[in-house]
Amino acid sequence: MIRLDGNSIAGTLAELFGGEMTEAQGICGGCGAENFVGALHVYRAAGIVVRCPSCDNVLMRIVEAPGRTWVDLQGVTTLQVSR
Amino acid sequence: MAGTAVLGRLTWLVAEVVETRSETPHVRTLVLDVAGWQDHRAGQHVDVRLTAEDGYQAERSYSLASPPGEPPAITVERLDDGEVSPYLVDVAEAGDRFELRGPIGGYFVWEPDGSTDPLFLVAGGSGVVPLMAMIRRRAAAGSDVPATLLCSSRRFEDVIYREELDQLAARGDGLEVVQTLTRAQPPGWAGYSRRVDVELLREVAPAPDQSPRVFVCGPTSFVEAVAEGLVSLGHRPGRIRTERFGGG
Amino acid sequence: MGIVSRGFSGRGRSGDSERLPPGQYRTRDFPVLSAGPTPHTPLDEWSFTIEGGDQPVRWTWDEFRALPSETVTKDIHCVTKWSKFDTEWEGVAIDILLESVDHDHAYAIAFCDGGYTTNLPLEDVTDGKAWIAFAYGGEPLDPEHGGPARLLVPHLYFWKSAKWVRGLSLRDEDEPGFWETNGYHNYGDPWREQRYWGD
Numbered sequence: 001m002i003r004l005d006g007n008s009i010a011g012t013l014a015e016l017f018g019g020e021m022t023e024a025q026g027i028c029g030g031c032g033a034e035n036f037v038g039a040l041h042v043y044r045a046a047g048i049v050v051r052c053p054s055c056d057n058v059l060m061r062i063v064e065a066p067g068r069t070w071v072d073l074q075g076v077t078t079l080q081v082s083r
Numbered sequence: 084m085a086g087t088a089v090l091g092r093l094t095w096l097v098a099e100v101v102e103t104r105s106e107t108p109h110v111r112t113l114v115l116d117v118a119g120w121q122d123h124r125a126g127q128h129v130d131v132r133l134t135a136e137d138g139y140q141a142e143r144s145y146s147l148a149s150p151p152g153e154p155p156a157i158t159v160e161r162l163d164d165g166e167v168s169p170y171l172v173d174v175a176e177a178g179d180r181f182e183l184r185g186p187i188g189g190y191f192v193w194e195p196d197g198s199t200d201p202l203f204l205v206a207g208g209s210g211v212v213p214l215m216a217m218i219r220r221r222a223a224a225g226s227d228v229p230a231t232l233l234c235s236s237r238r239f240e241d242v243i244y245r246e247e248l249d250q251l252a253a254r255g256d257g258l259e260v261v262q263t264l265t266r267a268q269p270p271g272w273a274g275y276s277r278r279v280d281v282e283l284l285r286e287v288a289p290a291p292d293q294s295p296r297v298f299v300c301g302p303t304s305f306v307e308a309v310a311e312g313l314v315s316l317g318h319r320p321g322r323i324r325t326e327r328f329g330g331g
Numbered sequence: 332m333g334i335v336s337r338g339f340s341g342r343g344r345s346g347d348s349e350r351l352p353p354g355q356y357r358t359r360d361f362p363v364l365s366a367g368p369t370p371h372t373p374l375d376e377w378s379f380t381i382e383g384g385d386q387p388v389r390w391t392w393d394e395f396r397a398l399p400s401e402t403v404t405k406d407i408h409c410v411t412k413w414s415k416f417d418t419e420w421e422g423v424a425i426d427i428l429l430e431s432v433d434h435d436h437a438y439a440i441a442f443c444d445g446g447y448t449t450n451l452p453l454e455d456v457t458d459g460k461a462w463i464a465f466a467y468g469g470e471p472l473d474p475e476h477g478g479p480a481r482l483l484v485p486h487l488y489f490w491k492s493a494k495w496v497r498g499l500s501l502r503d504e505d506e507p508g509f510w511e512t513n514g515y516h517n518y519g520d521p522w523r524e525q526r527y528w529g530d
Contacts (some may be wrong), residue, residue, distance in 0.1 A: 002475070009185045014093040020188070022187075046490035072513050170339045
């Protein structure tokens with residue numbers, strides 16, 4: 001098993017962003033595809049890598065350490081979050 | 084939604100096993116008592132964290148099998164090379180405790196909302212768990228929205244919730260349950276006898292022009308093959324929601 | 332520490348050992364951890380390149396496999412806390428590859444199919460410390476584990492042993508790679524538990 005999807009990091013994202021994030025919609029900075037975060041491809045390497053299902057562009061990198069978490073969202077052009 | 088508004092900071096809670104129920108030789112349901120639990124939505128999951136005496140920790144996600152309004156219950160399949168699932172299926176008993184975070188998930192969720200669009204639920208093995216929460220929610224609400232569950236399992240004895248599904252389908256309220264057994268079938272088996280393929284989907288799924296809401300859950304390869312198959316039949320990708328399960 | 336669950340001990344772990352760096356647990360498995368989909372570059376399209384000399388030096392698969400190789404047995408340590416002892420690899424020492432390159436640089440950036448990068452001081456990939464490995468456990472390296480060839484630098488955390496490696500770019504200045512730019516330690520010595528920035 002190599003990849004899962006955004007559902008598998010729902011808890012991590014909720015802790016990070018302070019709310020439910022799998023229904024947020026992200027636009028890929030690589031190809032412009034818009035997807036729910038729950039539908040994004042998720043890989044677990046040394047850290048978490050979130051990729052666009054259409055073009056495999058890296059959308060997010062997440063590294064969790066005791067007491068701190070790093071997030072890189074450079075690959076996401078826009079994230080739309082409903083509240 | 085009320086549930087989302089109350090969420091706030093997600094923290095680790097303590098879950099105590101109240102009851103265990105064997106579903107199949109490899110699968111067990113654990114009913115939990117969770118201090119501080121907020122009600123969940125059908126399709127949501129929890130993160131479970133186990134800590135050993137030497138501080139070693141392992142964490143996995145499990146879908147809630149219970150419908151909203153009932154005590155949280157997870158159904159877990161024991162994977163031979165798993166780390167957490169063998170503990171939950173073989174070792175944990177009433178009174179045992181572990182940490183739990185949730186309920187989580189808003190994307191892979193269904194509740195009756197007045198829509199009459201049919202529901203098409205496709206399960207690969209233990210992928211049936213969140214879909215069963217949806218089916219139980221539908222039954223509890225007295226909903227008659229047309230719903231079809233297509234469930235793929237290896238053998239007859241591996242079919243999770245088989246008897247309950249038979250009973251619910253027999254109510255005649257618009258729920259249809261279609262089983263396929265991929266490895267071996269009992270004598271007289273009337274269901275399908277192969278892996279889910281495009282032809283099987285064509286026969287079982289509501290037609291694309293009925294605009295069904297589709298939820299597919301199971302191992303990654305199963306989910307991706309089914310989603311691609313449905314799109315090739317003309318279903319709109321935006322109407323298909325997926326949840327991939329990994330190892331445990 | 333979380334509440335201890337009665338009867339849980341995890342999978343295949345052994346107790347303390349002098350061979351275990353701090354914070355690590357020994358495993359008998361070989362977990363597959365990937366930052367992206369497994370590439371499948373056909374061998375007749377594969378090449379390994381070292382940039383930074385007067386000209387890039389490039390080997391095709393056949394040329395690479397014609398180089399002297401060696402079998403080494405090493406313990407490996409992943410930053411996600413598992414360690415695996417006595418892993419057997421066959422590969423070409425970076426020292427051998429560097430014999431063909433005339434250069435004066437201090438850093439090597441490994442680049443890979445799929446876009447992954449990682450950075451190392453040159454002295455950490457020379458003098459018998461690093462290989463381009465093409466076999467594991469006596470078998471050709473599985474694509475899931477980085478085949479056809481991966482970088483192998485066992486004295487550092489295993490994220491430095493880049494899978495699907497296609498070359499090294501030799502530089503005067505360090506350039507933090509895929510994980511080093513996002514929280515993981517720039518050097519990554521498991522014995523000093525250098526997992527994250529600031530460790």
